[in-house]
Amino acid sequence: MYEFLQYRVQDAMTPEPIAISPKAKLREAEALFEIHDFNGVPVVDEQRRLIGILTKFDLLKAFSFDFHTLVPHYDQIMEQAIETVMTPYPASVEPQLPLSRLLQKMVEMRAKSLPVVEEGRLVGIIAREDVLKALRRAAIQHEAPIHEESRP
Amino acid sequence: MTTLLYTHPLCLEHDAGYGHPECPARLTAILNELKTGLFAALEWREAPEASLEQLTRIHAPKHVERIFARVPRHGHYAIDGDTVLSPQSGEAALRAAGAVCAAVDAVLKGEASNAFCAIRPPGHHAEPHQSMGFCLFNNAAIGAAHARAVHGLEQVAVIDFDVHHGNGTQAAFEAQRGYLYISTHQAYIYPGTGRREERGIGNIVNVPLPANAGSAELRQAWIEEIEPALRAFQPQLILISAGFDAHYLDPLAGLNFCEEDYDWLTAGILAIASEYCSGRVVSMLEGGYNLQALAASAAAHVKALIAGSPTA
Numbered sequence: 001m002y003e004f005l006q007y008r009v010q011d012a013m014t015p016e017p018i019a020i021s022p023k024a025k026l027r028e029a030e031a032l033f034e035i036h037d038f039n040g041v042p043v044v045d046e047q048r049r050l051i052g053i054l055t056k057f058d059l060l061k062a063f064s065f066d067f068h069t070l071v072p073h074y075d076q077i078m079e080q081a082i083e084t085v086m087t088p089y090p091a092s093v094e095p096q097l098p099l100s101r102l103l104q105k106m107v108e109m110r111a112k113s114l115p116v117v118e119e120g121r122l123v124g125i126i127a128r129e130d131v132l133k134a135l136r137r138a139a140i141q142h143e144a145p146i147h148e149e150s151r152p
Numbered sequence: 153m154t155t156l157l158y159t160h161p162l163c164l165e166h167d168a169g170y171g172h173p174e175c176p177a178r179l180t181a182i183l184n185e186l187k188t189g190l191f192a193a194l195e196w197r198e199a200p201e202a203s204l205e206q207l208t209r210i211h212a213p214k215h216v217e218r219i220f221a222r223v224p225r226h227g228h229y230a231i232d233g234d235t236v237l238s239p240q241s242g243e244a245a246l247r248a249a250g251a252v253c254a255a256v257d258a259v260l261k262g263e264a265s266n267a268f269c270a271i272r273p274p275g276h277h278a279e280p281h282q283s284m285g286f287c288l289f290n291n292a293a294i295g296a297a298h299a300r301a302v303h304g305l306e307q308v309a310v311i312d313f314d315v316h317h318g319n320g321t322q323a324a325f326e327a328q329r330g331y332l333y334i335s336t337h338q339a340y341i342y343p344g345t346g347r348r349e350e351r352g353i354g355n356i357v358n359v360p361l362p363a364n365a366g367s368a369e370l371r372q373a374w375i376e377e378i379e380p381a382l383r384a385f386q387p388q389l390i391l392i393s394a395g396f397d398a399h400y401l402d403p404l405a406g407l408n409f410c411e412e413d414y415d416w417l418t419a420g421i422l423a424i425a426s427e428y429c430s431g432r433v434v435s436m437l438e439g440g441y442n443l444q445a446l447a448a449s450a451a452a453h454v455k456a457l458i459a460g461s462p463t464a
Contacts (some may be wrong), residue, residue, distance in 0.1 A: 065338075065341040065342065065404070065405060065406065066340070066341065066342070066344075067340065067341060067342050067343055067344025068342070068344075069232075069233050069234050069342060070234045070285050070286060070316070070342045070404060071173060071233070071234055071404065073233050076233065
């Protein structure tokens with residue numbers, strides 16, 4: 001785990017990730033989810049400033065019972081703009097944040113992924129899978145021998 | 153005295169389109185259940201058509217005219233995303249409202265102590281000037297107005313245990329003396345009305361329930377709010393908007409009632425009715441979209457109606 005303590009968010013994140021415009025439709029986000037294994041997609045303006053995140057959970061929420069109709073209509077809902085159902089002002093992290101701190105934050109928030117922002121601009125995204133991979137990498141490099149020696 | 157069952161084959165002909173949850177099979181499932189030997193005590197009657205006079209006690213004549221003008225010759229006409237007309241929707245709606253008026257007549261004449269109307273389209277979302285939420289005309293409100301206009305009753309109560317709030321019935325009654333509307337429903341779902349603060353002229357009692365509420369919350373609502381409100385009102389007739397979509401297996405909402413709850417609630421309503429109005433109760437079908445759960449729940453409800461019929 002000592003090695004892991006050295007890692008920063010920028011070492012494990014996906015840099016310059018795919019992002020989507022707030023005016024795009026839910027249909028387009030759904031198409032992205034279909035192709036890629038994203039938990040959520042960052043929503044950015046023309047300057048790639050982070051203004052929201054659209055998760056699969058947000059998409060499901062758009063289909064939950066509300067007072068507009070008795071039965072939700074697929075096509076109608078999929079035509080809505082992303083900004084109407086995204087989570088605005090999402091939590092984000094800086095690239096220099098230690099990965100151990102990011103892990104704590106993820107656990108506390110039960111977040112599946114967090115956008116990485118530098119000076120307001122989206123520079124990456126980091127997911128649970130990325131942190132797991134970093135943990136594995138750190139363990140393989142430095143902790144395997146300790147395990148060996150502790151055997152009787 | 154017996155329990156009457158009003159229905160009409162035309163109620164099976166209203167068709168809101170392929171896959172629509174408010175489908176003819178709902179009624180078929182209930183009727184098949186009620187045809188079994190357990191329900192031999194039921195006296196089946198064919199529903200007559202409602203008259204224009206009966207409809208316009210609640211609905212604006214222009215609105216009624218407009219709905220009939222929109223009934224398509226072929227295919228479908230969508231009033232909104234939920235509410236769709238087919239060629240025989242107008243006739244079905246007339247039989248639905250007509251069933252309730254005829255049941256009110258029969259019960260008030262003493263031909264039976266209570267009745268169940270197995271009808272569709274449902275009615276409780278239909279407002280005086282607007283059809284919506286699968287509903288064309290407000291069967292319960294039309295029946296209540298009929299009881300007052302024709303039979304001279306002064307106090308008519310409607311209890312609505314459909315999972316959705318009966319905005320239409322509330323809209324029809326909220327400024328009118330002589331009516332009491334009581335509704336249990338899931339909060340924050342369609343149609344968005346039914347908040348506790350909506351009290352009309354003191355004659356509306358809304359009991360919104362949180363998602364996942366079930367038997368315990370229903371019993372609490374009955375003991376603390378519904379039964380006291382009924383007693384204070386001293387009804388001369390009780391109508392029931394019997395929707396069975398608060399059942400735990402229903403796909404359109406999130407409450408957790410079970411069949412026994414409908415039996416329990418019906419028995420409670422009948423006990424109040426026998427105390428205040430010689431057991432006079434007219435119940436009618438509203439929602440309920442899981443066919444098995446619907447048939448079983450409606451059967452439990454009708455069984456309780458038969459059991460509560462004084463000399464049955």
